[in-house]
Amino acid sequence: MSLTDKMRVLVTGGAGFIGSHTVIALEEGGFNPVILDNFSNSNKSVLNGLKSILGHEVVCVEGDSTNKETVRNVFDQYAIEGVIHFAASKAVGESMQEPLMYYRNNLGSLLTVLEVMEEKKVGLLIFSSSCTVYGEPENTPVTENTPIKPAASVYGNTKQICEEILHDVAAAKPFKIISLRYFNPVGAHTSGLIGEFPIGVPNNLVPFVTQTAAGLREKITVFGNDYPTPDGTCIRDYIHVMDLAEAHTAALSYIAGLRTSSFYDVFNVGAGRGNSVLELLNTFEKVNNQPVNYQIGARREGDISSIWGNVEKAKQVLGWEAKRNLATALKDAWRWQQHLSES
Numbered sequence: 001m002s003l004t005d006k007m008r009v010l011v012t013g014g015a016g017f018i019g020s021h022t023v024i025a026l027e028e029g030g031f032n033p034v035i036l037d038n039f040s041n042s043n044k045s046v047l048n049g050l051k052s053i054l055g056h057e058v059v060c061v062e063g064d065s066t067n068k069e070t071v072r073n074v075f076d077q078y079a080i081e082g083v084i085h086f087a088a089s090k091a092v093g094e095s096m097q098e099p100l101m102y103y104r105n106n107l108g109s110l111l112t113v114l115e116v117m118e119e120k121k122v123g124l125l126i127f128s129s130s131c132t133v134y135g136e137p138e139n140t141p142v143t144e145n146t147p148i149k150p151a152a153s154v155y156g157n158t159k160q161i162c163e164e165i166l167h168d169v170a171a172a173k174p175f176k177i178i179s180l181r182y183f184n185p186v187g188a189h190t191s192g193l194i195g196e197f198p199i200g201v202p203n204n205l206v207p208f209v210t211q212t213a214a215g216l217r218e219k220i221t222v223f224g225n226d227y228p229t230p231d232g233t234c235i236r237d238y239i240h241v242m243d244l245a246e247a248h249t250a251a252l253s254y255i256a257g258l259r260t261s262s263f264y265d266v267f268n269v270g271a272g273r274g275n276s277v278l279e280l281l282n283t284f285e286k287v288n289n290q291p292v293n294y295q296i297g298a299r300r301e302g303d304i305s306s307i308w309g310n311v312e313k314a315k316q317v318l319g320w321e322a323k324r325n326l327a328t329a330l331k332d333a334w335r336w337q338q339h340l341s342e343s
Helices: 017-027 046-054 069-076 091-097 099-120 154-172 205-211 241-256 277-288 312-318 326-342
Strands: 006-013 030-035 057-061 082-085 124-130 175-181 185-187 222-224 236-238 261-270 294-297
Touching: 006 017, 006 069, 006 099, 006 236, 006 326, 017 030, 017 046, 017 082, 017 222, 017 241, 046 236, 057 069, 069 099, 082 241, 091 124, 091 261, 099 124, 099 154, 124 236, 124 241, 154 175, 175 241, 185 205, 185 241, 185 326, 205 222, 205 236, 205 277, 222 277, 236 241, 236 326, 241 261, 261 312, 277 326
Parallel strands: 006 030, 006 082, 030 057, 082 124, 124 175, 175 261, 185 236, 222 294
Antiparallel strands: none
């Protein structure tokens, strides 16, 4: 661990759902995280949660990752040695309505970070990608060699383009880069002090479930029960957010230890199994002894029937695999929702 002990790591979008949990995993892994976040899709209260969990304040700079001067100042002030890049807009529906905003933010922030990294001779980068690059796969589980399909959304297209940019940069420059293709992050830190904090109406299933169980929403609609799956509802790979967070520290440790000057690769990061929407709802009700009012509705445009990941490559190369199951994730998510209701 000597290579990475107390390495100073910039975490763009580090106050967000996945970013904040990764800050904890970084500290536990011997790294020294510095957050850069503009709080457009996160809440400043997460900093209090991080302080309570870690026992000290986390360094956080409020600013935009598309602003080169802001990014440059963070590199100079904190002597950054590696980067985990989360900062991006991520709502599929919104991306179809505001494509220019998504291309500007998601591509612009990555390009800005890469340009400053090159300027400062910092070459270690972990990128937040997505399983959306696989589209509707012909076979499941998907591997990293599953063909990339034309993106069904602007959001998905930004992830594809970012991966292409990173591939080209690592081929030409002394960068060591890993793109992690996430599946469906769920859950919260076991303390219940940080978790998913959606702004407005949640875009993800589990916050909708917990808000409905808490009485904040009347009911949840399951979009379609006529898919070619065992119970007719969509199947996804739900990974506990702390497992996902720990994949970032494993990936960063891996590239920090590589002797080569340039490297690029992609890894699936999921639980490696699929659960249907109804399975998730039934599991939530069972483990939390809490009913959820739901109804079956029509299919939602753009939803694929089934996808889950083969994560053997991450296990073999990075030494990482998910340790927490869906039941644990849903217990933690409910604990976080109760914390929000009490605060």
